[in-house]
Amino acid sequence: MRTIKQVQLWGKLTGIASILYGIGSSILLSPLSFVYILPGLISIFIGGLLYHIGRQARVADQSEDDSVEAVFPVIRSYSTLLMVLGIVIGISLICFIIFYGYIWIGKG
Amino acid sequence: MSKRWWIFCSIGLLIFISFGMNQTGVIANRQAEHIEPLCESVDQEMQSEIEEILNIFRAEDYGALTDRLNELEKTTESIGDERQLLESAICFLDVYGDRDLLADVNIYHSLLTFVMQADKNIQFEEIIFTPDQFYELIQVEGIIQGERESVHIEHYSAFQVLEPYLSREARESRERLEEKEKNSGISLKKMLSGLASSAHDMLQNPLERFMMTVDSFYIGKADLDKEIFDKESFVNASYFNLNYSVITYDGNRWDPINLVEYYPSTNTSDTLDRIEEVLEELPDYWFPREKVEQGDWNGYADYYREHRMDMIEYDFELYEYMFGNTLVDSRTFEEMIERVKREHQVE
Structure with a gap:
C-alpha cells in the first residue's frame, strides 16, 4: 500500500510539473514560431497522463477491494503513458535521422 | 634693414x-x-530637398529623420529617388570638412537600402545613433513598430577603417572578458540557473530536444555567416580604401538579412588620383570607370575584389602603389612605370 501511495503522490506532482512546464514553454516559445507550441502541448499531454496515474492510484488506495484487479486502472494508465512516450521518442528519432540526413546530403 | x-x-x-x-x-x-559623378543632374528642387535632409543631421534631430523615413512611400521608385538625393549630397559637402555629416547621410542611405530589401511597409518607432569618440564608428539601431527585432547598422567612416574596426573588436573582447570575470564566482543566481537548467533537461520531451537542436544548428550557422560577412566587408573596404555600413536584421532568426554598402572615404579620392595616374601610362589597366561615374561603390568594390589577384599577379608594386600609396622597390613612380612597361612590353 506504501507503493500505491508513492505512485499517487509522485504521479500527481510530476504531472503538475510537466503541465506547468508545457504551459510555460508554449507561452515563451510561441513568439518565435507557432511550431514551437507543439512540444509544449506534448508536455501538457504527458503531464495530464502522469496526473491521471496519480488519481487512479488514489482510487485504488481508497478502494476496499484488496485484489490485484484494483490496481489495473493504474497499470492501464501507465501503459498509455509508455505508449505515448514511445510514439514521441519514435517520431523524434525519425526527425533526427531526416535532419542529419538532410545536412549530410547538403554537404555532399 | x-x-x-x-x-x-x-x-x-x-x-x-x-x-x-x-x-x-x-x-x-x-x-x-x-x-561627385551625379552633381550635373542636381537641380534647384533637389538642392533644397538635400539641404532639408542635411539640416536634420546638422540639428541631430533623429526624431525628424524617423518621421521623414516613415512618411516616405515604401515603393522602389520613391526609395530610389530618396537614395539618389542622398548620393547627390556629396556635391554640397566637403569630404574632408564635413566628414561627420557625410557619415550621417550614408547611414540614412543604408537605412533606405534595408527598407528596400525588407520588402514591406516598415515603420520605425525610433532611430538611435551611437557614435564612438571620434565619429569613426557609428552604431545605429532602428526600432521597428510591431517587430521584435531591430535593424542594426555599423557604419565605419574613417581614412583607414582598420582602426575603428580593430578598436571595436578589442572592446568587444574586453567586454566578454569582464563578463566572464564577473560570472566566475559561485553565486546564488548561478546556482538557481543551474538548477533550472537541470529541471529543464529532465522535463524536456524528445521532440522539444529535436526542435532545439535544429534551432541551435541554424542559429549557429547564421551567426557564423554573419561573422564571415562582417569580416569580408571589412577586408574589402580596407583593401580598396572605402567607408562602409554593415546592415543586419534578425527578423528571420535562421536567415537574417546581412547587407553591406560601400561609400567613398577621404582616402578614396587619393586612391582614384593614383589610379588615374597609372591609367595615363597603362590605359588598359583594371579600372571600373562606369561604376565610378555612376557612384556605384558596391560595384567598384566587387570589381576590384574580383580582379585583385589579377592585379597582384600583373605587378604587385603597382597594386601596392595604387591602394597602399607605397613604392616597394622603385624610388619614384616614373621608375616603377618604366619597369612595368619594360616587363610587360607596353609602348
Whole structure:
C-alpha cells in the first residue's frame, strides 16, 4: 500500500510539473514560431497522463477491494503513458535521422 | 634693414596664405572630378530637398529623420529617388570638412537600402545613433513598430577603417572578458540557473530536444555567416580604401538579412588620383570607370575584389602603389612605370 501511495503522490506532482512546464514553454516559445507550441502541448499531454496515474492510484488506495484487479486502472494508465512516450521518442528519432540526413546530403 | 625685413616677411606670408587657399581649391576640384559623378543632374528642387535632409543631421534631430523615413512611400521608385538625393549630397559637402555629416547621410542611405530589401511597409518607432569618440564608428539601431527585432547598422567612416574596426573588436573582447570575470564566482543566481537548467533537461520531451537542436544548428550557422560577412566587408573596404555600413536584421532568426554598402572615404579620392595616374601610362589597366561615374561603390568594390589577384599577379608594386600609396622597390613612380612597361612590353 506504501507503493500505491508513492505512485499517487509522485504521479500527481510530476504531472503538475510537466503541465506547468508545457504551459510555460508554449507561452515563451510561441513568439518565435507557432511550431514551437507543439512540444509544449506534448508536455501538457504527458503531464495530464502522469496526473491521471496519480488519481487512479488514489482510487485504488481508497478502494476496499484488496485484489490485484484494483490496481489495473493504474497499470492501464501507465501503459498509455509508455505508449505515448514511445510514439514521441519514435517520431523524434525519425526527425533526427531526416535532419542529419538532410545536412549530410547538403554537404555532399 | 628691419623695415625691409618686415616687408619681405609680409609678402612671404601673403604668398603662403594664397598658396594654401589654392591648395584647398585643388583638393575640392580633385574630389569633384572623381567622386561627385551625379552633381550635373542636381537641380534647384533637389538642392533644397538635400539641404532639408542635411539640416536634420546638422540639428541631430533623429526624431525628424524617423518621421521623414516613415512618411516616405515604401515603393522602389520613391526609395530610389530618396537614395539618389542622398548620393547627390556629396556635391554640397566637403569630404574632408564635413566628414561627420557625410557619415550621417550614408547611414540614412543604408537605412533606405534595408527598407528596400525588407520588402514591406516598415515603420520605425525610433532611430538611435551611437557614435564612438571620434565619429569613426557609428552604431545605429532602428526600432521597428510591431517587430521584435531591430535593424542594426555599423557604419565605419574613417581614412583607414582598420582602426575603428580593430578598436571595436578589442572592446568587444574586453567586454566578454569582464563578463566572464564577473560570472566566475559561485553565486546564488548561478546556482538557481543551474538548477533550472537541470529541471529543464529532465522535463524536456524528445521532440522539444529535436526542435532545439535544429534551432541551435541554424542559429549557429547564421551567426557564423554573419561573422564571415562582417569580416569580408571589412577586408574589402580596407583593401580598396572605402567607408562602409554593415546592415543586419534578425527578423528571420535562421536567415537574417546581412547587407553591406560601400561609400567613398577621404582616402578614396587619393586612391582614384593614383589610379588615374597609372591609367595615363597603362590605359588598359583594371579600372571600373562606369561604376565610378555612376557612384556605384558596391560595384567598384566587387570589381576590384574580383580582379585583385589579377592585379597582384600583373605587378604587385603597382597594386601596392595604387591602394597602399607605397613604392616597394622603385624610388619614384616614373621608375616603377618604366619597369612595368619594360616587363610587360607596353609602348
